[in-house]
Amino acid sequence: MDLQHWLGRANRAVQDWADTFGPYQPHPSLHVDDRRFAAAFEEFSGRLTDNYPFFHPSYAGQMLKPPHPAAVVGHLTAMLINPNNHALDGGPATAAMEREAVARLAAMFGYDTLPHSPSGAGGTPSRSDYAPLGHLTTSGTIANLEALFVARELHPGRGIAHSADAHYTHGRMCHVLGVPSHPVRTDARGRIDLDALEDVLRTGDVGTVVLTTGTTGLGAVDPVHEVLPIAERYGVRIHVDAAYGGFFTLLAGTEGVAPEPWRAIPRCDSVVVDPHKHGLQPYGCGAVLFRDPEVGRFYLHDSPYTYFTSAELHLGEISLECSRAGASAAALWLTFQLLPPTRDGLGAVLAAGRRAALRWAELIDASEVLELYQRPELDIVTYFPVLEPPALTAIDAASARILADGMAAPDPVFLSTFRAGREAFAARHPKVAQDADGARVLRSVLMKPESEHHVDRLHGSVEELARAL
Template sequence: MITFQPLGTKLMYKTLLPLLERWFDEAELQGFSLPYSYHSDSQSDAETFTKKAKSVFEVFMSRMGSCYPFHQAAYAGQMLKPPHPAAWLAYAIATSVNTNNHALDGGPETSEMEKEVIRSLSRMVGYEPGTTLGHLTSGGTVANLEALWVARCLHPNKPVLFSAQAHYTHSRMCSVLGISSRAIPFAFGSEEEVDRFRASIAGAGTLVVTLGTTGTGQTEPLDVILPLCMEAGVRVHVDAAYGGFFTLLKNSGFLRSAPFEALGGADSIVIDPHKHGLQPYGCGCVLFKDATVGRFYKHDSPYTYFSSDELHLGEITLECSRAGAAAAALWFTIQLLGLEPDSAFAAMLRQCLEAARRFASVIGDDPRFELLMQPETDIVCYFPKAGTADDISRLSREIFRDTMQQGDKSLYLSLYKVDGKEFSRLFPHVESGNPTEPVTLLRSVFMKPDHLVFIHEMHNRLRASLQRITAQ
């Protein structure tokens, strides 16, 4: 059975678990947070219920034990980061109260925590908290939906533009909202390319820039794009769902600092605390530089918003019911770890970037593998060397399957498809075959600090897998 606790955090869990027990003891004394009885108080019924609960729990644990080991360093597949134990503790406690941050009536204290969190995130990205509007969401999809909805409200007949590397949610949500949209090239290497970009954005309402693309973790050149959009009167929305928290490291030397330095100039920003913010799913966030866009959310309700004359979060969100536990967990985490460049929070992010760079260096030195590109954040794409693109795709898929089947020496990766023509441009020495077919590569996401000490073991498992496959 899989061990669910993250490596290296056993002591922290042992420290925090008694706090959870203390909460329930104190809550029982105060008589407000423990659930009421859902069954009879008779002794026989209680014994039957206990027996059934134990039986169901065994089945539950058996089924959960079949999950991939997301919390362990051997898992470097998808964007799944274990919540910090502090977030897990706060979420568990807040869930027992089950507040709803739609209105102060349903979550007075967790609503205040959410407002404090929004101020912290606003400062982090370079916004002025006093003039910023924002709130938490169930995830980046809804957060981007809200940003695009505001874009439509401001420019109802103008298209939304983005690059080919943008998350598919943007084209999908534009379709939902009835907004015309299209992908345009983000190329700025020559004056001709810059002129083509200017021509492409003419007449647009909003341009989406991604800091931390989901495929390769690249940061699009916001610092170059922003002044061009301002010149053309085009709004800029930044999808920093994955890369937003890396702004804490903008002066660390690990990142291209300019795109993150420019972040405060964007009109709206999306960040996902449930990615690099150490939070459980689902916790997204949308921020607007100009708080006056709140006028588009304005509505009235005959049965909420009565406990206070202050702004209720439900008056500035598209979602209605939202878990107050998400705000509580994020607030607790930020209070404990800090959200400054020299904080423990930033130190953990730095380890993730360092792990990706070490792995890229090891892969770059191995004659059997090749990098797609140098990592900009903590995602590395690479492939086993072969004479043809078809063989590269085949070997990548076989390694992906083989590494998961090695017991306690397993490795969990993901796959990434690259346009065949683009791959041929980058690697002309590889026989392309059918250039219309995508080339499948390996992809590793180094979201856990524990990856830093696992790099050489991971490399050994990759090499062993390739050797098993080629020996067949």
């Protein structure tokens, strides 16, 4: 699609709408002449060049890529109006778009998305008429905060258990909420260890278990289906942090993605996903869903000036955040019209990155100078240079050298590193000398579908850097 054309159409569409309200005189205090703006824009655009090429398949470092052009058009068009999705008064159109987009996310995870029979005043749906309950947030961090907030309210005085490899946001938000955090060791695949989890649950100190379907370090997927019966036995809730990997539920049972963890998510109490990762959205766009709509009672509040135009459920009544950009909902809604969260829609985009990861794993298996740290479960590949003798200190130094040399090469390649602890390394590679507390390994995130056609070149570049050592 021609982004420049559609941005022009967007500006005209909003102006045509604005013209229906009659003329008015813009205030002179807002006027900026083109010459002044040109000078400021030149400096601005120049400073933006101090970025890595997130758009290019040679960038295989962190979880960064540009949004889809449809998301850009949707976001910028709505931004010209600047709706606030906290209340229907601030953004009726984008609030409706948010509900529709969230319903599609809920359906993607297998949650029931249809309202029950209206039971609110005047026949309009009440809070409990929506199953499940959910909304967009500004990030996965805030989405997880909301899930942990509800966990605290449902089990006051009881803590939160999560794997030691879960995102640091869980420990941080437990501190914010004043809730005890219980990190649980991981197994040799980076997943929560079931025996260690049961030891923690046996104490009775835990009310909710956080499971991660796609850790941000390794892309490891916790065995949701195996934890569910344990959680039921001890009477604890399950929250699924699918901020990174959530959209891979579209590939469950295909492309080598094990189906069982994903198909167990509908039985969990809440789930978080970040459309600004695999959902092709600009930052920030997260989402939280609760299976039981009755948890909306924990959000109850009143405002004397926002709720006056409608008796319907306001998004601000079911979120901790107040002001939220309606433009984020518009961008996601428009993207879903073209690339819906289905196996043939967004699933095809994720499948390309998954195939790239599997291809690179094959190439590393056949390499004499690189070795897999862990076989990829999603689209994150971790590996390290083969050295003689193999030792943690040498691997750490060599990984750092390849990272730096790759960015400085004439044909640069952009990677990242992941620090693996001594015990985690020993579980996967017992022949490596444990002469340090841990070591950095190389890490590549192949979340751009273009990686599928670039992975052989990436591998060749990294192999050349490893041989140069």
